[in-house]
Amino acid sequence: MKQPASTPSTENQPLRLPARGRNRPQAVAETIKDWIIENGLAPGDRLPQEHQLIAHLGVSKGTVREALRVLETQGLIRTRTGPGGGAFITELGADHASALLANHFFFKEISIAHIYELRIALEPQLVFDLAPHITEEQIDELRRRMSVYTAPPASIEEERQQRVAELEFHEALAGFSDNPLLGFTCGFLVRLLKDLTVCKRIYGQPNPELRERGLSYQEQLISALRAGDADEARAIMQAHMRAAQRIMLAQEAQVTKAFLTIGDR
Amino acid sequence: MKQPASTPSTENQPLRLPARGRNRPQAVAETIKDWIIENGLAPGDRLPQEHQLIAHLGVSKGTVREALRVLETQGLIRTRTGPGGGAFITELGADHASALLANHFFFKEISIAHIYELRIALEPQLVFDLAPHITEEQIDELRRRMSVYTAPPASIEEERQQRVAELEFHEALAGFSDNPLLGFTCGFLVRLLKDLTVCKRIYGQPNPELRERGLSYQEQLISALRAGDADEARAIMQAHMRAAQRIMLAQEAQVTKAFLTIGDR
DNA sequence: AGATATTTGTTCGTATGTATT
DNA sequence: TAATACATACGAACAAATATC
Numbered sequence: 339m340k341q342p343a344s345t346p347s348t349e350n351q352p353l354r355l356p357a358r359g360r361n362r363p364q365a366v367a368e369t370i371k372d373w374i375i376e377n378g379l380a381p382g383d384r385l386p387q388e389h390q391l392i393a394h395l396g397v398s399k400g401t402v403r404e405a406l407r408v409l410e411t412q413g414l415i416r417t418r419t420g421p422g423g424g425a426f427i428t429e430l431g432a433d434h435a436s437a438l439l440a441n442h443f444f445f446k447e448i449s450i451a452h453i454y455e456l457r458i459a460l461e462p463q464l465v466f467d468l469a470p471h472i473t474e475e476q477i478d479e480l481r482r483r484m485s486v487y488t489a490p491p492a493s494i495e496e497e498r499q500q501r502v503a504e505l506e507f508h509e510a511l512a513g514f515s516d517n518p519l520l521g522f523t524c525g526f527l528v529r530l531l532k533d534l535t536v537c538k539r540i541y542g543q544p545n546p547e548l549r550e551r552g553l554s555y556q557e558q559l560i561s562a563l564r565a566g567d568a569d570e571a572r573a574i575m576q577a578h579m580r581a582a583q584r585i586m587l588a589q590e591a592q593v594t595k596a597f598l599t600i601g602d603r
Numbered sequence: 604m605k606q607p608a609s610t611p612s613t614e615n616q617p618l619r620l621p622a623r624g625r626n627r628p629q630a631v632a633e634t635i636k637d638w639i640i641e642n643g644l645a646p647g648d649r650l651p652q653e654h655q656l657i658a659h660l661g662v663s664k665g666t667v668r669e670a671l672r673v674l675e676t677q678g679l680i681r682t683r684t685g686p687g688g689g690a691f692i693t694e695l696g697a698d699h700a701s702a703l704l705a706n707h708f709f710f711k712e713i714s715i716a717h718i719y720e721l722r723i724a725l726e727p728q729l730v731f732d733l734a735p736h737i738t739e740e741q742i743d744e745l746r747r748r749m750s751v752y753t754a755p756p757a758s759i760e761e762e763r764q765q766r767v768a769e770l771e772f773h774e775a776l777a778g779f780s781d782n783p784l785l786g787f788t789c790g791f792l793v794r795l796l797k798d799l800t801v802c803k804r805i806y807g808q809p810n811p812e813l814r815e816r817g818l819s820y821q822e823q824l825i826s827a828l829r830a831g832d833a834d835e836a837r838a839i840m841q842a843h844m845r846a847a848q849r850i851m852l853a854q855e856a857q858v859t860k861a862f863l864t865i866g867d868r
Numbered sequence: 869a870g871a872t873a874t875t876t877g878t879t880c881g882t883a884t885g886t887a888t889t
Numbered sequence: 890t891a892a893t894a895c896a897t898a899c900g901a902a903c904a905a906a907t908a909t910c
Contacts, residue, residue: 362878365671383712388896398879400665403897407628411676412706419896420877435707441677442700446645455732456784459724467720496657518711519721523788530659627898663899685907686874773870805873 363404366395371414374427385415385425391426413438430466430515436526440533453527460524461508462575464515465559469568475566476514484556487549504552505532548585552578583584621777628669631660635670636679639692650680650690678703701791704796718792719848725789726773727840729780730824734833741779742829749821752814762810769817769855770797813850817843 363364370385379385391402409415413430417423447603464544484507487500509528515521555578635650644650647818650661657668671690674680678695682688749772752765774793781787820843 360830366908400668400880401878403665404672406671407672408676411673414706417896418887419885419894421829422893423886423895424886425896429710432707435704438677438703439700441679442697442787445694448634448783452782452784455728455782456725456788460721461729463724464721473699517717517720518713519717522707527784530777532747554730652874665900666898682876683907684876684905687908688875688906690876702871 362397362401366401367408368396368407369395370409375416380428380434381429383426383427387424401411423520432522432525435522436529438528440530446528450586453530454579454586456523457527458518458576458583460527461579462572463510464511464516464520464524465575466568466572467516467520468511468514469563469566469571471516472514472563476510477560479510480507480556480560483510484553487553490546490549502532502550504549507556515590521546523583545585548582551581551585555581623651627662627666628673631666631670632673634660635674639679644692646692648692648695649694651690675840697787697790697796700787701794704791705795713795713802715796715851716848718795719844719851722792723841723844723848725785726776726844727777727790727837729785729789730840731833731837732781732785733776733779734828734831734836736781737779737828741775742825744775745772745821745825748775749818752818755811755814767797767816769814772821810850813847816846816850820846 370391374385385391386408388399390401392399395402400443406415410417410427413434414427415425416428417425483503486503491497491500496596505528509532511523512521512524512528515524559571559574562574578592633712635656639650650656653664653667653671657664658668671680671682674690675682676685678699679692681693682690748768751768756762756765770793776796777786780789807858820839824836824839824843827839834854
């Protein structure tokens with residue numbers, strides 16, 4: 339088992355070759371990833387244990403651990419200690435994925451206008467698709483979220499909470515989408531706005547207009563969704579987005595570099 | 604001389620408290636990240652060296668290395684060996700970000716229809732914004748990419764290359780966008796399609812119709828862009844996307860689980 | 869071109885923490 | 890409570906890469 343390390347030549351290729359050339363941990367992570375794909379592992383399945391990976395891959399404990407950390411950062415696995423523990427395949431959740439993606443925009447200059455340009459293009463389409471499929475339970479959830487801001491806010495803090503709740507209304511809507519790409523993108527945009535809200539870099543002063551118009555729009559939207567009227571839902575959302583954009587832009591400041599902390603489990 | 608410890612204000616507060624409690628590497632990664640934000644480090648700046656991090660954070664070498672690996676996976680740093688080496692802040696490129704994001708869709712069922720629903724909603728808007736700003740150099744680059752597929756393909760392999768080149772036409776277009784969110788999203792969608800093309804899971808047989816119509820549309824598009832006619836450019840792209848969608852859907856198969864390997868530097 | 873110093877990269881032995889039985 | 894199985898963490902030694910002289 340012990341190797342006298344005096345074999346400097348290319349070693350004894352233990353099963354799958356560890357793909358030398360780059361940094362080992364990344365290469366090992368890739369190898370494990372390929373192995374996951376080939377064996378068709380699904381979320382919940384367990385990877386081989388550390389010492390087995392060490393043996394099969396022909397690398398040391400530290401390298402394997404770094405590789406697992408890479409996969410964990412990518413959201414592919416989670417590890418648990420104790421008997422029966424180990425690394426388990428997991429699904430990369432939308433929030434974690436958003437956090438990873440947000441890093442890409444960290445050094446870019448993102449404005450409210452940029453975000454709303456996409457929301458205007460996508461959210462009307464989102465509700466258009468949703469109208470024929472939406473369930474009663476989903477509508478109930480939307481109503482439940484709306485209930486947070488039916489009454490005017492009493493304090494500046496409550497104002498902020500209501501804004502967050504309204505954004506979460508849209509986040510829930512995005513989560514209902516049948517199109518994972520559309521749903522994720524809309525959710526990501528909302529999360530960007532929500533993060534800005536939490537950071538209090540915007541929504542400085544009360545804005546009753548935004549709240550009331552939003553509430554009215556959402557009532558109409560839910561009616562249209564319940565009726566299964568896709569065209570009407572799209573039209574309402576379009577008007578809602580345009581109105582919100584106008585209000586937001588009026589009090590916008592250039593917003594940058596607040597994104598790195600998004601999510602950050 | 605090693606450190607300019609003479610600066611009394613910011614630099615003398617080396618690192619924050621080690622944030623014990625959770626798994627150490629992640630906690631350490633967070634601490635380093637916070638430190639990066641607080642000190643306003645920009646791409647190209649260097650992090651403290653390994654042994655300094657070890658000393659300041661009070662953790663072992665292995666833990667620091669895992670933390671750095673986390674940050675590297677997130678696309679935040681790159682490391683180099685040798686004198687003057689170390690960990691350097693870097694910008695998360697669109698391709699790397701796409702690869703990270705693609706993991707989120709690995710266990711979801713993504714179809715061509717899903718991709719085109721977003722392309723139809725976004726790419727017309729993309730060229731609409733672009734028309735007033737586009738430069739001659741950018742138009743030249745578009746023309747250069749088009750030149751790859753002006754002639755009909757001689758082989759099935761050339762057919763594939765032409766398809767990739769046409770997708771890269773759209774990728775270039777996305778890269779010109781003033782809106783980073785819009786640009787990235789359009790680029791990501793194209794990368795998904797490109798990956799499918801490379802994997803040869805689609806585009807099995809020649810499709811002269813797609814090529815010729817695409818070529819014609821792109822000629823028109825470039826004319827409109829040069830003229831700065833935003834409305835016309837948008838209309839052309841809309842028609843182009845709809846036509847492409849029709850053709851693609853005709854020969855589509857359900858496409859799943861080919862995304863994990865995207866990019867994979 | 870080659871020697872050397874600097875810095876990250878890799879390995880191994882050992883010890884600790886944690887969850888299951 | 891104890892025993893077991895697993896990940897987690899530490900530290901020292903060694904290897905590889907690379908800039909500078």
